[in-house]
Every structure is written in structure tokens, then in C-alpha cells.
Amino acid sequence: MVQIDDVRRAAERLRGRVRRTPTMRALVPTPDGEVEVVLKLEQTQLSGTFKDRGMVNAAVRAHEEGWLPAAGLVISSGGNAGIALALAGAALGVPVTVTTAQDAPAAKVQRIRSLGATVLNHFPDHPTSNAEADTLAARTGALRLHAFDHPDVVAGAGTLLLEAVEQEPELTSVLVSVGGGGLMAGTALSAQETGVRAVAVEPVGAPTLHAALAAGEPVDVAVDTIAKDSLGANRLGAGPWEICRGAELQSVLVTDEAIITAQHYLWDTYRLLVEPSAACPVAATMTGAYRVGAGELPLFVLCGANVTSPF
Structure with a gap:
């Protein structure tokens, strides 16, 4: 199983080979009023995603x-x-x-x-x-290679949070979209190392981690979501599951309608054009599926921008 040392080695290997993506502070409306969050702009990677x-x-x-x-x-x-x-x-x-x-x-x-x-x-x-x-x-x-169920892929994904904590030392939590689980697993490892609490966000129409946590093991799910081209795995990866199962993760679900609303908010307010998968953390907060606590500074991973136009 991937260890935090693998993530650290990956960070050294990736130095100068992938972009150190920027962070930015943003305000997000919630049922309880506006909250401040940090956005990790992974859509600025050369490929357009954290991949x-x-x-x-x-x-x-x-x-x-x-x-x-x-x-x-x-x-x-x-x-x-x-x-x-x-x-x-x-x-x-x-x-x-x-x-x-x-x-x-x-x-x-x-x-x-x-x-x-x-x-x-x-x-x-x-x-x-x-x-x-x-x-x-x-x-x-x-x-x-596997898009999410490969130890080196998971270790590489884990570098994202280590980098973000260097940029924003006050972070207390991180919200991550989940499909096959590679990014979530890598983030969970780095979260344990840094003391940041990790939260999974999934579309109602593709709840791979949510279903695995309920069943106690990865299970097949029906995939029917606007985010299926990025979060379209029908089962959480076996490797990511071995990490996620012991990480005490919270998993929240968001509807396609909420995802689309969040995409529009990011574009209209900040001119950030992201895929539906990347908007999931914002959707969770805007709907109250995830409530930001007092004194909490969450990181939202905006994980992809391979879209052709603003909606």
C-alpha cells in the first residue's frame, strides 16, 4: 500500500515536471451565509487536470x-x-x-x-x-497504467495537498471530488500527515466511495451523472479503498443540478471555467450538504478544466 514517504518521493520527482498550481481565496454562498475557502486551481496544469x-x-x-x-x-x-x-x-x-x-x-x-x-x-x-x-x-x-488504481498514480495525486499546505498553512480541511478514488486516496494520506481533515464529495449518480463505505468494500454502482466523463468509474479502486477505509473520511453527495449551479457560480463570480467534476466541492457547500464550521478554512480542489465553452 502507498505510504506518505511515497508521496514525498513523488513530490521530488515531479519538481519542475508539473506545475505548482496557484491557490486563491474565495467566498462561497451557503445556507448559513458566505464562507471563505481556498481554491486549488488544478485546472491550470498543462493537461487541464490534476492527472x-x-x-x-x-x-x-x-x-x-x-x-x-x-x-x-x-x-x-x-x-x-x-x-x-x-x-x-x-x-x-x-x-x-x-x-x-x-x-x-x-x-x-x-x-x-x-x-x-x-x-x-x-x-x-x-x-x-x-x-x-x-x-x-x-x-x-x-x-x-491505471487512471486511479495504481500506487504511483495515487502517490502523485497525494502531492497536491502537501503543496497546498505549504501555500496555505492555515488550512484545516480539504474537499475532493471522487470517482475511482486515486485523488481521494492520495489526499487522505497527505491529510493524515498534515492534520488536515479530508472530505469526499460525490455525485448522487456515481457514489463509488459512499457505496463502498456503506458496504464495507468496493461495490459496483450505476453511473448516471453529468460528471461521468471524469467521475465515471463504476467501482472504487481496490488500492484507493485500502487507504480510504482507514482514513475516517466523510462522504457527501451532490446532485447534478447543484453541480451545474456551482459551475455557473465559479464562472460568473471568478471567471473560473471548470468541469462538472471540479465543481462538486463548491456544490456541496452551496447546498449545505457540507457545512463549513466556525474557524474552519477548507481547501476546494478544482480538479479539471477540459471543457470547450462556458456552458
Whole structure:
């Protein structure tokens, strides 16, 4: 299982290879009045999402330690991890193949291709795409990476909170959108190290962690949400679960309507254009699904911006 030392090593590995994204203070309306929060602007990563941290960490570690094959890298992705891995592969000069479902956003597929990666996107759904990535890696000898269920990906994701605490030492909590659980697991590790309380936010239509916490293990969930291209995993990853299960996480749910409202608020008030997945923490606070306590300074991770227009 990933340890905090793995996160620290990832932070050193990523220095100069991914962006140190800015933070900004913001006011968010809630049922109890406005609250001050800190926004972590991960949408300013080169790929547009936090995925740079995990993909670059995994690819560079394999390269540095001599087990990155000439056949390159293969991943199944809804789009964002594929973009980030394509960037990592281009920087290392190795081929990247991305499998994805046929309903993946065209803009994300085009971005992956524009970075020189091969995209196979004729699969009917994510499970089929995932299985094809396994088959392709076995046939070609390419290194199979996973968008969220891989130790180096989790460790890379964990660097986000360590960085944020350096920037904003007064932070007391962090709210993270959850799909497959890689970002949440990495954040949970760093939260335990820094004393920051971690909170998971999930769409009602894709409650992977919420369902796992209720069942005591990862279980399949039906995915029906506006955020499905980023938070579309139908089950929490096994690796992330091993970390999350012992982290005493709170999980709150938000509706698609609340997510859209939060997207508009971020655009109208701060001119921040983010994906539905990135707006989930703001949605939780605006609706009261999560209530900011007295003296609390929460971090909201705005995790993605691969959208083509402001709604």
C-alpha cells in the first residue's frame, strides 16, 4: 500500500515536471451565509487536470528505474488521464495508447491525438475499454497504467495537498471530488500527515466511495451523472479503498443540478471555467450538504478544466 514517504518521493520527482498550481481565496454562498475557502486551481496544469501528477510520476519513475518498455504506455481513460499520460509520454519520447469508450468527449479525444498518442475509442463502455487496455498491454509488452488504481498514480495525486499546505498553512480541511478514488486516496494520506481533515464529495449518480463505505468494500454502482466523463468509474479502486477505509473520511453527495449551479457560480463570480467534476466541492457547500464550521478554512480542489465553452 502507498505510504506518505511515497508521496514525498513523488513530490521530488515531479519538481519542475508539473506545475505548482496557484491557490486563491474565495467566498462561497451557503445556507448559513458566505464562507471563505481556498481554491486549488488544478485546472491550470498543462493537461487541464490534476492527472498530470499521477501520470507523470508513474511514467518518470518507470523511466528512471529502467523498466519503461520500448512499447511504451497504455491506459484506459475517460479522457483526462489519457491527456496527462500523452503529455508524459511525449516528454519521455515513448509511445502512448489510450483506450476509451465511444461516448468520451470529442474534445478530449482530439487533445490526446494532438499530443501524438494513439486513441482507440470504439468501445461501448468503460469496462470494455479497460479490458482492452489489459489485452493490449499483454500483447505488446507496453506498461499498463491505471487512471486511479495504481500506487504511483495515487502517490502523485497525494502531492497536491502537501503543496497546498505549504501555500496555505492555515488550512484545516480539504474537499475532493471522487470517482475511482486515486485523488481521494492520495489526499487522505497527505491529510493524515498534515492534520488536515479530508472530505469526499460525490455525485448522487456515481457514489463509488459512499457505496463502498456503506458496504464495507468496493461495490459496483450505476453511473448516471453529468460528471461521468471524469467521475465515471463504476467501482472504487481496490488500492484507493485500502487507504480510504482507514482514513475516517466523510462522504457527501451532490446532485447534478447543484453541480451545474456551482459551475455557473465559479464562472460568473471568478471567471473560473471548470468541469462538472471540479465543481462538486463548491456544490456541496452551496447546498449545505457540507457545512463549513466556525474557524474552519477548507481547501476546494478544482480538479479539471477540459471543457470547450462556458456552458
